[in-house]
Amino acid sequence: MFSLVYRSIARPGFDLNQIQEMLSKAKTFNHQQNITGCLLFYEGEFIQYLEGNQFKVLTLFDKIKEDKRHKKVELLSHGEIEKRAFETWDMAFENFYGENEQISHLKLVVSNYLLHKELHTTLHPSKAIFWETIGAVLYAKSST
Numbered sequence: 001m002f003s004l005v006y007r008s009i010a011r012p013g014f015d016l017n018q019i020q021e022m023l024s025k026a027k028t029f030n031h032q033q034n035i036t037g038c039l040l041f042y043e044g045e046f047i048q049y050l051e052g053n054q055f056k057v058l059t060l061f062d063k064i065k066e067d068k069r070h071k072k073v074e075l076l077s078h079g080e081i082e083k084r085a086f087e088t089w090d091m092a093f094e095n096f097y098g099e100n101e102q103i104s105h106l107k108l109v110v111s112n113y114l115l116h117k118e119l120h121t122t123l124h125p126s127k128a129i130f131w132e133t134i135g136a137v138l139y140a141k142s143s144t
Helices: 016-033 054-066 101-115 125-142
Strands: 002-010 036-042 045-052 070-080 092-096
Touching: 002 054, 002 125, 016 036, 016 054, 036 125, 045 054, 045 125, 054 070, 070 125
Parallel strands: 036 092
Antiparallel strands: 002 045, 002 070, 036 045
């Protein structure tokens, strides 16, 4: 099993309706390819965690890098994993817009992780980078 984490910036004009359409197609494709993961969107930025067969995940990532709907695709982590983190989700998606209850909850979860990293020593590096990147994005954008 293999996992990969990346971040990117949505192109101007790529709105929530288009994201939902993209997500619908991605869920179908991912289900067919046995790829699972999580996609977060916050103030124009994507952070995605993908997992599955290494060849299939890397092939998908190559397609993602060429997608014109976003830019500055940055690979954050990748590597072998023992088991899936998002086993039952073809693609979980959260759109966090503005300061709301979801954002507050996510900040609490991320803060708890960041404050107690030593308790998560069994966490795969890709998962750790995924949560740390979410924290950095949430806190950087909320402090500006």
